[in-house]
Amino acid sequence: MREPFEEAVQRRGGTVLKVCRxxxxxxxxxxxxxxxxxxxxxxxxxxxxxxxxxxxxxxxVAGRKAIDVVRARNRRAVPLGELPERGPAVGSIASDAVEHGVEVWSAVAALPERQRLAVAYHYLGGLPHADTAALIGGSPESVRRASSDGIRALRRQWTPERMGAE
Incomplete structure (x- = not known):
């Protein structure tokens, strides 16, 4: 028998939110x-x-819903009163995250899309590489490589030296 819905939300809501973030x-x-x-x-x-x-x-399901949001973002125009100043390059956003106390989510969000999705589904969502590959496309080996590259990039950004530890 399946657990009550409310209990499932309480028990698994955190994992789903991690994937979405x-x-x-x-x-x-x-x-x-x-x-x-x-x-x-x-x-x-x-x-x-x-x-x-x-x-x-x-x-x-969370991964698909999050991808729907990404696709919707790409389809809708954002009106601007004036052009924004040019922000930092994507690669520098995650490295500045530690320096400015921003949570790890900013660093994950700064990863290239394939790495970000592979890390989210495999490491945060607990899906095997084969299931992740079915969701984002490619082979399990390519997803394994993308998730490994993403984790390596995060580790480079979150070293004790960069966080100010001795």
Missing amino acids: AVLGPGPDADDAWQETFIAALRQWPELDPLMPLEPWLVR
């Missing part, structure tokens, strides 16, 4: 993707196989 960064878009994930889960709840592992399924 890893793909979208912290903020309202990640919160919206989290909410959409559980709305979709609630709709499917009566038909779900009680023997199906719930957390990997929720991680997949």
Whole structure:
């Protein structure tokens, strides 16, 4: 028998939020993707196989909802009163995150898209590389490489020397 929906949200909500934040960064878009994930889960709840592992399924749904937000961002125009000043290069955003006390989510968000998705699904969502490859495309080996490259980049940015530790 499947656990009550409310209990599933409490037990697995943190993992789902980690995946959403890893793909979208912290903020309202990640919160919206989290909410959409559980709305979709609630709709499917009566038909779900009680023997199906719930957390990997929720991680997949969260990933798809987060990708929907990314696609929607790319489709809609953002009106600007005046042009913004040129911000820092993407590569420097994550390295500045430590210096300015920004959470790790900023560093993850600064990764190239494929690395960010691979890290989010595999390390934060707990999906095997084969399942991650099915979600983002490519082979399990290419996803393994992308997640490894992403973790390596994060480790370079979050070394004790750069964080001011002795």
